[in-house]
Amino acid sequence: MRKAHIITIGNELLIGDTVNTNASRIGSILTQQGFYVEQTFTIPDRYEMIISQIRSSMESSSVVIVTGGLGPTHDDITKKAVADLFNVKMREDGAVLEHIREIFRRRNFTFSRSNAEQAQVPENCDVLFNKKGTAPGMWFFENGSALAVLPGVPYEMIHLMEEGVVPKLREVFPGQDVWATRYFKTAGVPESTLSDTIGDLGEFLNNGVEAAYLPSASGVTIRISASGSNSANAAKKLEKISNRLKEKAGELIYAEGREESLASVTGRLLKERKLSVAVAESCTGGLLASTLTDIPGSSDYTEGGIVAYSNRLKTGLLGVSPDDLEQFGAVSKEVVLQMAKGAAERCGAEIGLSTSGIAGPGGGTPDKPVGTVWMGFWFGEENHFALNAVLSKERLINKERTVMIVLETVRKVLLGLDGYPYNLKPFRA
């Protein structure tokens, strides 16, 4: 495999004011394109270090991607360093200059000399035209090594990587294997359970096929990837292992693809079935409603609901029995079931969802320690139940994980799937 180096430039990265998301985005794109990302360097905005790092990286690897230090204030350093490295003069790029002028006209800003200098580029580069900003990307190919110099603003960088750098790389390194990747997302399944369910994948892991479990706070994602001479070819190698995953864990996989969220999948199911949902939230304090309404178009199936943080609202707005509140406590099966029913009825929705728990850090008791959560699900008189889980000591994690369990439960019920997240047992009234 051809080697790649990533060089990110910026004092803000070194002193920790900014987290280096660019390095991981570039690493991910280069890996997809079949390169072996061997090293990432972060260096300061210093002329000599920029020159020496680019030079040594170009000597030892086929691809070098540099980001940062191209804004109007730092213009001179990175561009001048690169021009001096190749011992070439600068030239003005007419198309870039016109593009920058146009941006300034549109924003009604005064165009100054320092802005015009952004259109200066080393004369041996191909310009990677930056539709999303004023600093052009630059492409060099010298002695068999490719060098791309890109602005550090993440969405400009990603735009130039995808539209400019990737096509150029395929042109100068034809026949390079590419990687096809697929993601299978799950929620509410521990990694060990997931891997036991799927079983040994050894027989599929040959001929360039790889698999990985990626755990995060919102669930475990399975990534599979394979290399091939072109995308179709590589994708084809993933068919058998994909089928195996779907056969063994199909019901646990809520989405294929990296970007789709559980709220969006569950929302689509609600919309397809012409069902609407209302919430009654205590311990999640509005996060369930907010997560549902993060999805564009969610007004089609989200009525809204009630954040009943105080007991007064649980009785007053949701119709929870004051006696039951007294007898069983706010964090109880009885109360979340009444909350879920109250939400559905008072908001005019088919489905009511409720949460009540000890989010922490305080408020735990021996019986109900911090992290204890009850969730209520009202799908109508004939189907309603409550789930109980004991989560973590961390308030924000408890809010997030409760929302995940609720949404995954709704997905399973709507699809008629067996079982509940984390193998929880339903309590029916």
Place this chain on the structure above:
Amino acid sequence: MRKAHIITIGNELLIGDTVNTNASRIGSILTQQGFYVEQTFTIPDRYEMIISQIRSSMESSSVVIVTGGLGPTHDDITKKAVADLFNVKMREDGAVLEHIREIFRRRNFTFSRSNAEQAQVPENCDVLFNKKGTAPGMWFFENGSALAVLPGVPYEMIHLMEEGVVPKLREVFPGQDVWATRYFKTAGVPESTLSDTIGDLGEFLNNGVEAAYLPSASGVTIRISASGSNSANAAKKLEKISNRLKEKAGELIYAEGREESLASVTGRLLKERKLSVAVAESCTGGLLASTLTDIPGSSDYTEGGIVAYSNRLKTGLLGVSPDDLEQFGAVSKEVVLQMAKGAAERCGAEIGLSTSGIAGPGGGTPDKPVGTVWMGFWFGEENHFALNAVLSKERLINKERTVMIVLETVRKVLLGLDGYPYNLKPFRA
């Protein structure tokens, strides 16, 4: 200034599965301690590269921090590489072994041979005892250079940096200047307005004093820092510039310190004044309530409220006039004022806060483009008003920024300060 290098080890960082937050946390801590973080390297779990990078970094800098590759599965690589670099044998650390055994007992896990190997360390190291996990940190001091090898799990790494590495660094490099840093947080003020308000800081920026504006989605933070022979000494240098910032921008600064959030500051004001708040959310869809209830103890002043995503709930649960909804539309001064009043009255709170807007990406009109938001504030019959802003095209940014404007407005009203976020003009009924 003494130079420092950071070496982060892990294929997951290079291929972009994980964002390198460790590098920025370590960079920030070392900078505070007065070191010049000159370079950060990310390298794969490869024996020869680990040895050669640590060797060359120790030759050129006073401090080298290495993270990653210490989990039970990768144990051998990093530890073996370091032992071989120094040409020493491994020894078993009794205290570490007992600690690991104890963790396994507590979790009821079976203790195996590979777990015991985590207690093996190179014989020339000082163990940095890891209370938060099974992999010990390791400290070396050779030829005037310090090397710390730490696990990659972020909270274990931070714990060992703060409790283990920093005290050791102060011991081996006594007399090293340290940095004192203060943060001043603002919300709802554009960076340019803030800098105009504060004026030129040139006269304060000498003798090692620095200042920076750090903009983010949730507001602009001003960071000031100064170096000195000890913390008290460095902190003293910040007095004059701190006073200047507070004198010029005191009313704009909602918190000093990096960690405190606007929701926590506003919450504390509500609690001190024994006031309670209720929400009526349309476009923010629960995010305002969720942000308020992210704060531990928020039940003292948060009643909860109503997420009135549909118009049916605006009239049914909040008492908004159907005629006004029809005549002015849901995104209007009239409706948000009635929502705010309805929230306060129906939830029994002194203060009612409401939002209604076009969050996007769809739903805009020429009159009310995507990003149009109305916010209602009910502080009682004698004080209620609405604010109107046009934010961005991005749904999630619009939700977040609306919540920020609402909370900052409440803070200003409670403190009796003039003006509104972004210089918005209040509409009174």
